Amino acid sequence: MSDTKIPYKIYLSEDEIPKQWYNLRADMKNKPAPLLNPGTRQPLKAEELAPIFCEELIKQELDDTTAYFDIPEEVQYYYRTYRPSPTIRAYNLEKALGTPAKIYYKFEGNNTSGSHKLNSALAQAYYAKKQGLKGVTTETGAGQWGTALSMACAFFGLDCKVYMVKVSYEQKPFRREVMRTYGASVTPSPSTETEIGRKILEKHPGTTGSLGCAISEAVEVATTHEGYRYVLGSVLNQVLLHQSVIGIEAKAALDKYGVKPDIIIGCAGGGSNLGGLIAPFMGEKLRGEQDYRFIAVEPASCPSFTRGTFAYDFCDTGMICPLAKMYTLGSDFIPSPNHAGGLRFHGMSTILSQLYHDGYMEAVAVEQTSVFEAAEMFARTEGILPAPESSHAIRGAIDEALKCKETGEEKTILFGLTGTGYFDMVAYEHYHDGTMTDSIPTDEDLAPSIDAVKALNQ
Amino acid sequence: MSDTKIPYKIYLSEDEIPKQWYNLRADMKNKPAPLLNPGTRQPLKAEELAPIFCEELIKQELDDTTAYFDIPEEVQYYYRTYRPSPTIRAYNLEKALGTPAKIYYKFEGNNTSGSHKLNSALAQAYYAKKQGLKGVTTETGAGQWGTALSMACAFFGLDCKVYMVKVSYEQKPFRREVMRTYGASVTPSPSTETEIGRKILEKHPGTTGSLGCAISEAVEVATTHEGYRYVLGSVLNQVLLHQSVIGIEAKAALDKYGVKPDIIIGCAGGGSNLGGLIAPFMGEKLRGEQDYRFIAVEPASCPSFTRGTFAYDFCDTGMICPLAKMYTLGSDFIPSPNHAGGLRFHGMSTILSQLYHDGYMEAVAVEQTSVFEAAEMFARTEGILPAPESSHAIRGAIDEALKCKETGEEKTILFGLTGTGYFDMVAYEHYHDGTMTDSIPTDEDLAPSIDAVKALNQ
Numbered sequence: 001m002s003d004t005k006i007p008y009k010i011y012l013s014e015d016e017i018p019k020q021w022y023n024l025r026a027d028m029k030n031k032p033a034p035l036l037n038p039g040t041r042q043p044l045k046a047e048e049l050a051p052i053f054c055e056e057l058i059k060q061e062l063d064d065t066t067a068y069f070d071i072p073e074e075v076q077y078y079y080r081t082y083r084p085s086p087t088i089r090a091y092n093l094e095k096a097l098g099t100p101a102k103i104y105y106k107f108e109g110n111n112t113s114g115s116h117k118l119n120s121a122l123a124q125a126y127y128a129k130k131q132g133l134k135g136v137t138t139e140t141g142a143g144q145w146g147t148a149l150s151m152a153c154a155f156f157g158l159d160c161k162v163y164m165v166k167v168s169y170e171q172k173p174f175r176r177e178v179m180r181t182y183g184a185s186v187t188p189s190p191s192t193e194t195e196i197g198r199k200i201l202e203k204h205p206g207t208t209g210s211l212g213c214a215i216s217e218a219v220e221v222a223t224t225h226e227g228y229r230y231v232l233g234s235v236l237n238q239v240l241l242h243q244s245v246i247g248i249e250a251k252a253a254l255d256k257y258g259v260k261p262d263i264i265i266g267c268a269g270g271g272s273n274l275g276g277l278i279a280p281f282m283g284e285k286l287r288g289e290q291d292y293r294f295i296a297v298e299p300a301s302c303p304s305f306t307r308g309t310f311a312y313d314f315c316d317t318g319m320i321c322p323l324a325k326m327y328t329l330g331s332d333f334i335p336s337p338n339h340a341g342g343l344r345f346h347g348m349s350t351i352l353s354q355l356y357h358d359g360y361m362e363a364v365a366v367e368q369t370s371v372f373e374a375a376e377m378f379a380r381t382e383g384i385l386p387a388p389e390s391s392h393a394i395r396g397a398i399d400e401a402l403k404c405k406e407t408g409e410e411k412t413i414l415f416g417l418t419g420t421g422y423f424d425m426v427a428y429e430h431y432h433d434g435t436m437t438d439s440i441p442t443d444e445d446l447a448p449s450i451d452a453v454k455a456l457n458q
Numbered sequence: 459m460s461d462t463k464i465p466y467k468i469y470l471s472e473d474e475i476p477k478q479w480y481n482l483r484a485d486m487k488n489k490p491a492p493l494l495n496p497g498t499r500q501p502l503k504a505e506e507l508a509p510i511f512c513e514e515l516i517k518q519e520l521d522d523t524t525a526y527f528d529i530p531e532e533v534q535y536y537y538r539t540y541r542p543s544p545t546i547r548a549y550n551l552e553k554a555l556g557t558p559a560k561i562y563y564k565f566e567g568n569n570t571s572g573s574h575k576l577n578s579a580l581a582q583a584y585y586a587k588k589q590g591l592k593g594v595t596t597e598t599g600a601g602q603w604g605t606a607l608s609m610a611c612a613f614f615g616l617d618c619k620v621y622m623v624k625v626s627y628e629q630k631p632f633r634r635e636v637m638r639t640y641g642a643s644v645t646p647s648p649s650t651e652t653e654i655g656r657k658i659l660e661k662h663p664g665t666t667g668s669l670g671c672a673i674s675e676a677v678e679v680a681t682t683h684e685g686y687r688y689v690l691g692s693v694l695n696q697v698l699l700h701q702s703v704i705g706i707e708a709k710a711a712l713d714k715y716g717v718k719p720d721i722i723i724g725c726a727g728g729g730s731n732l733g734g735l736i737a738p739f740m741g742e743k744l745r746g747e748q749d750y751r752f753i754a755v756e757p758a759s760c761p762s763f764t765r766g767t768f769a770y771d772f773c774d775t776g777m778i779c780p781l782a783k784m785y786t787l788g789s790d791f792i793p794s795p796n797h798a799g800g801l802r803f804h805g806m807s808t809i810l811s812q813l814y815h816d817g818y819m820e821a822v823a824v825e826q827t828s829v830f831e832a833a834e835m836f837a838r839t840e841g842i843l844p845a846p847e848s849s850h851a852i853r854g855a856i857d858e859a860l861k862c863k864e865t866g867e868e869k870t871i872l873f874g875l876t877g878t879g880y881f882d883m884v885a886y887e888h889y890h891d892g893t894m895t896d897s898i899p900t901d902e903d904l905a906p907s908i909d910a911v912k913a914l915n916q
């Protein structure tokens with residue numbers, strides 16, 4: 001039933017878990033634009049970031065020349081509890097599609113956090129502990145990052161305060177309960193605990209929250225509580241650095257069997273998975289050693305790459321965070337509540353934004369009903385119940401595989417399966433019941449927040 | 459931080475996935491008592507079982523002399539989608555307990571069904587398909603078996619009708635939705651679709667159902683619909699046979715590193731995981747080659763081993779299933795609705811019952827608050843969020859490790875971690891909120907159903 005030359009799953013041995021993270025920026029000719037101080041609009045210095053971020057993480061954030069960073073022993077130890085993650089040949093999906101394409105996926109969902117987010121959570125919690133901090137604050141939307149950070153904080157003995165977007169807090173009580181199991185405190189955002197939260201509630205009394213609001217609250221708490229710092233699960237350079245373990249392992253596994261992907265596909269919200277998955281492959285492309293097609297798949301309801309503008313913008317709604325140059329829909333943009341799952345951030349990693357701007361990557365936006373169609377097909381053939389976020393990449397991979405079916409090309413496709421959908425069954429229920437709809441913003445919907453970005457950049 | 463000689467996880471290669479199941483009965487001097495026809499009270503013949511079960515599965519059910527059965531190619535193929543499962547050294551748990559004991563666990567939760575149940579579901583669906591059937595029927599309580607069977611039926615292209623205990627159907631809508639994602643139909647039991655269901659509803663109008671009721675309904679549907687058979691996820695000899703892959707892999711992994719467990723611990727409901735985990739070790743003990751202690755850990759609220767009677771009893775409430783000689787609380791016994799998770803069956807595998815009766819195994823009953831205390835400690839140290847069922851084994855392992863701490867003995871403990879608790883967060887919530895209580899039946903509670911068993915055996 002299967003190709004006997006290549007195992008169904010390509011597992012590396014524990015010795016093959018990466019010992020260094022790869023910093024893609026070192027190989028970029030056009031470096032990502034620096035973060036700016038929101039007050040002075042001047043590039044941020046390390047000392048200005050010190051009240052917000054951990055020291056070692058600031059170094060990683062600002063360093064665009066060092067190609068490799070050693071992964072600390074303690075982080076490697078915890079990586080060994082769930083890594084290496086498998087690289088899997090999707091024989092059953094290929095068969096169901098009747099495509100000559102060869103489809104591989106790197107599966108990051110086999111840990112309790114249920115996603116790749118743990119790769120960076122462990123690193124960030126470790127550096128916080130090493131600095132002697134009491135705890136960390138963060139925001140979470142769909143809940144994957146909050147869960148990952150709660151686990152990491154339990155391992156390293158840190159207090160963990162999570163601000164969870166209110167609509168998720170109410171719709172996903174089980175995610176909240178998982179975080180509590182790992183000892184984290186979880187507060188619905190916006191809350192009355194912070195000045196920013198109170199301001200937002202005053203201005204928008206009935207708001208169900210947004211990632212941008214929750215970020216503002218978490219940053220405020222970190223900067224006003226002794227011994228706390230703020231940590232973030234996506235967008236930042238440091239996060240993409242940590243997530244490079246995904247791509248390094250995937251490349252090592254494929255190299256072992258002499259497989260070269262033609263197309264590499266990832267879902268894109270803030271860019272943590274996509275940036276990590278493509279890192280070593282993109283490095284080869286930037287150095288002129290090998291060519292690959294890279295495709296970012298984003299939701300049509302939050303299309304920062306395909307319909308955003310490339311400019312400096314705030315990372316949060318409260319406008320207390322640094323300005324980043326990125327593809328953005330504007331920090332005021334809030335995607336339709338109809339949109340299930342994550343990938344709701346208004347902006348995009350500065351690294352990926354620069355690469356996209358320079359023509360190294362492509363991007364497509366897909367509608368959520370077609371995403372769930374792909375998710376269900378994948379579940380029934382490959383067995384894994386995918387997260388809605390990950391299913392964007394599945395949709396992208398299926399679409400490319402169907403093109404191969406038309407042309408007869410035997411392309412090799414690699415995509416990132418970031419996590420599992422166990423906490424997203426309400427969305428699946430809506431899909432089964434036929435009550436799920438698409439929610440594509442019109443140009444008029446997008447105009448106000450994008451115009452605000454343009455004004456900010458004049 | 460860790461013992462460098464033994465990796466944190468012991469992964470076998472794909473070549474080391476078992477190619478044969480081991481039939482423990484072949485090495486038992488006192489064979490498990492035969493199933494009896496509920497009408498004639500005579501040992502059941504294959505032809506009498508044929509309207510209920512698939513042909514190949516009947517052969518496996520009745521064969522107590524063949525030691526090894528080849529695993530069909532197609533089943534091996536699907537085993538490769540999630541096996542071999544890891545055998546893990548619980549360094550962090552050991553450290554937190556301060557015990558000299560060495561604790562290993564065999565983790566069966568890394569597949570979408572979230573438990574070991576898929577090992578038998580794939581085998582049973584395969585044989586049903588091979589026989590040319592249209593579909594299968596089954597019951598599910600906590601939902602793990604129903605999920606596993608839905609997946610297996612999706613792979614093999616079979617219709618799957620699941621009767622889900624009503625209280626679970628209502629309390630666990632997400633489990634139901636997972637099954638629907640894999641294409642199964644899910645009906646709350648008792649239902650008005652079957653004669654038995656209507657009878658039970660007439661007698662007990664407000665009933666929230668039980669496994670015994672759901673079994674009766676599933677069997678009725680299988681025997682009255684052309685091209686359908688009934689399949690079961692635990693208790694049966696065939697299920698323990700399929701689940702032997704757990705023990706064979708665990709033993710191979712430990713052998714590879716020269717590790718001999720002193721104590722082997724598993725949770726016990728119907729016996730599917732416990733029987734599979736201990737199989738090859740128990741084989742050595744039965745053949746006089748090696749001694750081990752085996753401990754079954756059952757819930758104090760459904761204590762068939764420790765407080766049941768060893769006698770012939772019905773496997774279902776409707777009394778249409780064969781009689782099995784087993785430790786039983788009586789087919790009328792329904793555990794307190796306060797008891798979270800699975801392990802709610804009134805009886806026990808005939809194989810394990812005979813072994814326990816003959817003194818080859820021990821059994822303990824534990825209370826659910828202490829089980830969740832163990833579960834949370836495990837989650838925070840080892841990372842994996844365990845299912846309530848699996849956490850009974852964790853409790854047992856922790857208790858043995860704490861005894862080692864007192865005596866200073868460096869015993870090696872192996873336990874079975876059957877699955878993950880993602881769909882059990884309501885129970886965790888009750889534990890966190892302090893609203894979870896224990897529910898131990900009094901002797902008076904147990905007397906009526908046990909007396910009925912005694913009367914049946916006179």
